[in-house]
Amino acid sequence: MTLSAESARARHLETVAIEVASTAADYVRSRSGQATPARTKSSPTDVVTHTDMECEQLIRSELLARTPGSSIVGEEFEDDSGGNNVGWIVDPIDGTVNFLYDLPVVSVSIAATIEGRTVAGAVADIHRDEVFSAARDAGARCAGEPISPTGIGDLRNALVATGFAYDAELRAAQAVVLTRLLPVCRDIRCMGSAALNLCWVGCGRLDAYFERDLKLYDYAAGILIAAEAGAGVEPPSERAGNLTMVATPGLFDSLSRVLNRAR
Template sequence: VRTSMSFPDQLLKLAVEVAEEAARLIVERRRGQITVADTKSTITDVVTAVDRESEELIRARVLAARPDDSFLGEEGDDVNGTSGVRWVVDPIDGTVNYLYDLPTYAVSIAVEVDGETVAGVVVDAPKGEVFTATKGGGAFVDGKPIRVSGETELAKALVGTGFGYDPARRQVQAEVVQQLITKVRDIRRIGVGAIDLCYVACGRLDVVYERGLNPWDYGAGALIAAEAGAAVGGLNGAPVSPEMSIAATPALFDPFHDLIAAANPLRA
């Protein structure tokens, strides 16, 4: 079949198909009983059978279509392929919301070529919203272009964040929030790292930051935010990494960065 689609667009098309199928699966399973199958790093770090089922589905679909690709999923699948393409997958982002039937959780799929993320999709499963981006191709929700807010003042910024599962780190994260809370409009803890980034992309939040996100949490969302015009990075000029991810309107990135850097967020 002749196609005029670029390679990132072809990868995105498959990513969207598979993410939407996984999103339908997890919403359908939510109609039954959801229980904790296991705890991981700590008692607060839970996994359900549906996290695993969703990842299995995504891995099977992706590798059936592209058998030579690599695949990294949160729930343990790490397949090393030969094509230079790697799929980085969170099968349910927001497992605690999912467990409690809070209606925000997502499927997140990033696709890397030679280590660079070129396509990403985040599907808000209960809402059916689909955020997408390709490198250099802009960001979209349900096919419509999105843009960050124009906010320039920290005092008017709505800021999203999240907390990891390690108690010592949580303590520090709480202390950082204590520093911020009087300096910004308000803080949101939505519970879904990928959605936080997409919300900056479409102007529903002005800034998000979190210590301890993993590549499957930020892979797709960081591309979507950047393509929507956000400034995206870590501390002191570093790129986004598990150490720190910040996405903000261009005017807010530096002042916000300096505010949290001063709170010494890497103490634990």
């Protein structure tokens, strides 16, 4: 079957995202165990390392070399406005606190947009040397092989992941949610990389993941990958209290009910 021009373009941008995320992952991996803080952002615990900034500069350079004139939204620097309809959403190190402590859950996340709509993305796992990717309406992959979520349908048997905000008041509220969820699921994990958690739901390593207060660069690539893999997804919105949630389809409604009651 011949791909439409739109689908072909999305697959091309997926390939670009894979190449650049892999290059960036190699760079971050070479700096593992050498992280040094450069500054903080929203709170004293919201740290930025020198490698975060160096990696984002590398990613921007590589993306513009492959797609001249595109726009770039990144975590560490001001937005670049380009002259065409292609955009990139970049998180140079998702899991910076893990990287600072040399813990092995760290990723690079790159999403591509056309006319503001996310159409492709890649998430590179620094330490497992894996790259998850997807193109809209073309499925999701890990190392080029199709992925799919688990078939778990009972929350009591579900392994659920979450994460915590940097704001102290919100963290306290998130702790209350855990007291409601933990008794009714298999177990809960908090591993420190939103992008990887989203991909791990997509490939069946987790049954569900939720977190409040994520930023666009945290989830743009990962939520597309999870959705294209076949998971149920809820992007953050004011209506849902800025909650991001992904789950294998059989768990989506039951998990949503528990989280809404806890909220």
